Amino acid sequence: MATSQPPVRFTSHKNFVWRLVFSVLTGRTIQISQIRPSSTNPGLAPHEISFLRLIESVTNGSQMEISYTGTILVFKPGLITGSAPGNGASGGVIHHQLPPNCSRGVSYFLVPLCLLAPFSKAPIRVLFSGPGVITSSTPTGDMSVDSVRTAILPLYNQFGIFNNIELRVLRRSNPGPNGKGGGGEVQLVFGHQVRLAKTLHMLNAGRIKRIRGVAYSVGTSGSNNARMIETARGILNPLSPDTYVFSDMSSAPLVDAPDKTNAAAKKKIGLGFGLSLVAESSTGCLYSADVACPPSGGQPPEDIGKQCAYQLLETISKGGCVAPAAAPTMLGLMTMGTEDVGRLQLGREVVGDESVIQLARDLTKFGCPGWGLRDASDDNTTSDVIVSVVGRGIGNVGRKVA
């Protein structure tokens, strides 16, 4: 079916992962050109290449062509097979290695992969390892794995996808020197496959009822955790009494660093600490905030705790039922739903965000009907916007029978 259609053409490296994901979900071939054409480092970045490899390993029959300079990519998607045996998966688990010069957190890979996972043929089990896995939040704007687990994955429940979903953090790591590389290890198990996502109507944000969080410290003193927690709680506790932040301390991961004298040498990488906070409202909406210490260091844990708490408050203040970080996931799942109109209330700032608008434009290019936007209230009590999304009603091609 896809063969007869001309490829959907995009330009620039922005929104790269979501374009690929929707290409796979809709089965349309895409051509992305002008990928960093004028940069000193033109073409696809290491993490983008790695994501292409990941897509290739969870699908069957994907084809890609990358131009000599790497500035043009043609991607022809295959079927999402998941971790079916004999297809790159050993023991039912796909091992995905991230390169040492990867500057994005592992959530850059996890969040889009999770959007593919419910529509796969077999359960998806992917083990991320190698010298480029950063589990913490990064300066490049990725959230931590804890936030993925506590703020993104529970959202699938609202679409009727909840069984056998796990995200194991086997080893933690902050970004290494210059924000590149890490030595973490993360396993994603996504065992609930559906044909179509349920239609969602989410119009009431409710009020914040509890705040939870994880403070992590990798290879640094555990007192950093206590200090971050103390400051964050100092800010949040007067606003929400049900605030608990759990602390997780681990030693620094070791990665191979062979030198002339010793080929088996290893070095510590990814030291640091950070905080992930999640607020849950009375209607089940989740808002998250993530701050980690910069790779160069020099920021006391109190500052991190304070920043994170304020970031959480800012996210909540934007309004709507969905945090900006979760918006692509939610809107993507609504697009993959039944042929029915789903409604979602979003903050005006969240809808007006560059990435969300880009997502809307990309989706129309893929042939999805456009979104309907209207103000949430006539009397201007809130500035929220209600987005109506029509599901495609095609859903999982790999599962022929519901």
Place this chain on the structure above:
Amino acid sequence: MVGKRKRDTSVVSRSTTKEEEDAPPAVADTSAHDVFRKFFEAQFEPIEAPEEAVDEESDEAEETGSDGEGSDFESGSEWSGVSGEGEESEVEVIEHRDASSSEHLASKKARKAFMSSKLPSLAEKPTAVKRAPTKEKEDDDPKEADNLKHDLALQRLLKESHLLEDASDLAPTGKNRLKALDLRMQELGAKSSLYHQKMPSAHRRGIKAKAETKEDKRRRDARENGIILEKPAHKKNKSSSGHRERGVGGPSVGKFAGGTLNLSKSDIFSVKGKALAGRKKPSRGKPKGRR
């Protein structure tokens, strides 16, 4: 700051407890203050402002002292002393941090639920409160409890009677008691008997054979003497009765290992059968290998 204050109060309260009975504590306190003040004034310049405060307190002290609550007043006097200092000097900001408080507040269970690899169950289930069995029931009918006890004893007697040697003594003792315990454990779901030891198979077979001959002899003796015994226990069908369940797709004859089909002599014999029938069978031992 806080620590200092605490220590002061403790010291003072100790002194009051001593003097509580005989003299009003206020008087003693003021006299002590007087002594200290005189000493201070001898060393330095006389002081004015704090004197008033002390006098006020002593008034207060007489009021409260009549109630006989010395310690309360003492701590009160210390507090006012501190605030008096504060009025003169600039405002002091004390940040009270208590690092340990946040840790123990979150229960271990909540931590486990949140930090596990599963999605956090944000809707926490109410903890099931274990209720102690109400004593009223037991008190209600002691007869019922007695009956239950007797019932249990009877059941045990029926099940373990074969271990008893003497009719007068109904509770098995010694070795038999241990055997009875073993039986009870098996009944409660133990996987195997405690007396099921690991040993060479020849050894075990010998034990089994001996037990069989013993049983045979007992039955024979009983029959000869005209005694009627219990029916022999139903013998289980031997699982190794020639044929074993094999996987689908396996060879019907021989053993497939390492990419080759291995046929033992008995396999060949079972296939050829008649042709080899004339030959003498090996008399010693069973033929090895599977049929």
